[in-house]
Amino acid sequence: MNVLTVLLLFTAFLITRVSNLRLAIQILIVQSLGVAVACVWSGLGSELMHTYIAAMLTVVIKAGMIPYALFRVAARLRNETENKPILSPNQTSLAAALLLAVAYGLVDQALPGLGRDALAGALSGFLIGLLIMITRRQAVLQIVGLIMMENGIYLLGLSMTRGLPLIIELGVFFDVMVAVIVLGILTFRLKLSFMTTDTTVLQKLKG
Amino acid sequence: MALEMLVQAVGITLLAPLLQGFIQWCKARLQNRRGPSPLQPYRNLFKLLAKDMVVAGTASWISFVTPFVCFGAAIAVAALLPVVSSGWGVSDLFLIVYLFGLSRFLLALAGLDSGNSFAGMGSSREMYLAVLVEPAFLLAIVATAGAVGTTELGRMVQHATAHSFTLPYVLAAGAFFIVVIAECGRIPVDNPDTHLELTMFQEATLIEYSGRQLALLLWSVYVRQLAMVVLFVELFFPWHWFDLIPSLFVWGMLKIFLVGFLLALTETSTAKMRLFRLPNFLAASGLLALLALVAR
Numbered sequence: 333m334n335v336l337t338v339l340l341l342f343t344a345f346l347i348t349r350v351s352n353l354r355l356a357i358q359i360l361i362v363q364s365l366g367v368a369v370a371c372v373w374s375g376l377g378s379e380l381m382h383t384y385i386a387a388m389l390t391v392v393i394k395a396g397m398i399p400y401a402l403f404r405v406a407a408r409l410r411n412e413t414e415n416k417p418i419l420s421p422n423q424t425s426l427a428a429a430l431l432l433a434v435a436y437g438l439v440d441q442a443l444p445g446l447g448r449d450a451l452a453g454a455l456s457g458f459l460i461g462l463l464i465m466i467t468r469r470q471a472v473l474q475i476v477g478l479i480m481m482e483n484g485i486y487l488l489g490l491s492m493t494r495g496l497p498l499i500i501e502l503g504v505f506f507d508v509m510v511a512v513i514v515l516g517i518l519t520f521r522l523k524l525s526f527m528t529t530d531t532t533v534l535q536k537l538k539g
Numbered sequence: 540m541a542l543e544m545l546v547q548a549v550g551i552t553l554l555a556p557l558l559q560g561f562i563q564w565c566k567a568r569l570q571n572r573r574g575p576s577p578l579q580p581y582r583n584l585f586k587l588l589a590k591d592m593v594v595a596g597t598a599s600w601i602s603f604v605t606p607f608v609c610f611g612a613a614i615a616v617a618a619l620l621p622v623v624s625s626g627w628g629v630s631d632l633f634l635i636v637y638l639f640g641l642s643r644f645l646l647a648l649a650g651l652d653s654g655n656s657f658a659g660m661g662s663s664r665e666m667y668l669a670v671l672v673e674p675a676f677l678l679a680i681v682a683t684a685g686a687v688g689t690t691e692l693g694r695m696v697q698h699a700t701a702h703s704f705t706l707p708y709v710l711a712a713g714a715f716f717i718v719v720i721a722e723c724g725r726i727p728v729d730n731p732d733t734h735l736e737l738t739m740f741q742e743a744t745l746i747e748y749s750g751r752q753l754a755l756l757l758w759s760v761y762v763r764q765l766a767m768v769v770l771f772v773e774l775f776f777p778w779h780w781f782d783l784i785p786s787l788f789v790w791g792m793l794k795i796f797l798v799g800f801l802l803a804l805t806e807t808s809t810a811k812m813r814l815f816r817l818p819n820f821l822a823a824s825g826l827l828a829l830l831a832l833v834a835r
Contacts, residue, residue, distance in 0.1 A: 342826075
């Protein structure tokens with residue numbers, strides 16, 4: 333479990349430094365696969381069938397369909413990269429390290445006794461995803477941040493309970509998938525109307 | 540205890556130029572050159588020790604004192620490392636880090652003192668590097684010290700021997716290897732073989748030195764390098780981990796030269812980094828150390 337927490341954090345930190353869209357998506361695939369393995373891992377103990385189904389869904393949706401959609405969008409965007417993020421890669425990494433410390437503090441204060449490292453890792457994965465969403469201008473990277481947040485929440489649930497009921501997980505997956513599809517379409521429209529997917533141009537009304 | 544320390548200090552000091560020669564020889568071989576013999580650094584040192592000094596006109600007592608202090612600090616580090624025995628309880632991690640810091644500080648001062656503009660540039664860069672390397676160095680080792688609950692190196696090495704190749708140690712090894720590269724002035728960070736102005740850190744601060752003083756300074760650089768490699772081997776590939784060869788000494792030497800080969804390999808396979816890319820490189824070290832802290 334420790335290995336998976338470290339993998340989650342490592343990928344999260346990598347994404348804070350990446351400006352290439354395709355690379356960010358590839359890292360995201362690795363992270364999602366890690367989450368799926370964590371899901372199987374927790375299922376091994378409890379012998380509940382639905383954790384395996386949830387793991388399979390994670391692989392299919394988060395490591396398959398969503399990255400595929402994002403790759404499609406990224407391929408149409410051609411050479412767009414994150415040029416001027418609001419925080420530079422070094423600053424973002426530093427902020428992410430701070431968030432990690434915050435997550436540890438929060439877990440120690442609010443939820444003592446539970447699996448500390450896994451919980452703090454999941455929480456900081458969530459926070460770093462939020463950080464990416466806030467500090468990146470590229471729409472695709474913001475979507476990547478969203479999926480990272482989702483992965484963090486999923487692991488949080490996994491480390492606190494022994495897996496949520498299947499129907500709730502199905503709902504969450506469906507939510508995320510629809511969100512990503514909508515965001516993908518919006519990103520593409522953004523490209524068509526503004527010639528860029530830099531979200532800071534969305535300040536003026538266009539009639 | 541005192542005798543053991545003395546033997547160890549003398550041993551490391553005498554072996555240090557061999558490691559430097561070995562790395563250069565490996566590098567030459569990897570680049571399809573024949574290269575100088577691994578004993579070449581000894582010959583250079585002997586030659587320099589026999590030569591007279593030419594002292595810069597502006598040089599003050601700082602320039603005079605620096606070689607002795609650097610050499611002394613290097614020998615002190617060599618004596619303090621827990622190699623022969625890990626029991627004497629005086630080798631604190633912070634002491635080692637700041638003995639390195641002391642010699643770096645004086646070298647930078649001496650560079651400014653010599654009045655040479657290249658040396659001044661070298662000092663400024665050396666300090667810039669120090670700001671980046673020191674936290675990475677401390678973080679990389681503290682990541683492993685956290686599990687032990689002490690910064691005393693002997694105990695840390697014992698703990699490392701018991702827990703070698705667990706996840707925190709593997710991550711911290713990655714972090715520390717980057718620090719070793721930076722601290723030894725090896726290629727992605729600094730080029731130890733040239734006096735070209737674009738690549739100068741440490742070499743530039745030595746540029747006004749000659750003769751015996753240069754010999755002492757170079758020797759202290761070699762000792763520092765060997766000390767870093769020994770520390771790396773002790774913490775992350777501990778001595779008693781594997782009793783393949785009965786004599787632990789031979790096995791230890793083998794590991795030290797293996798790390799030397801690894802340094803030569805990274806040096807031939809990577810290009811020198813731009814100065815302002817260095818924070819990113821050392822941030823990678825910091826990141827690995829942070830993950831090692833989490834993984835514990």
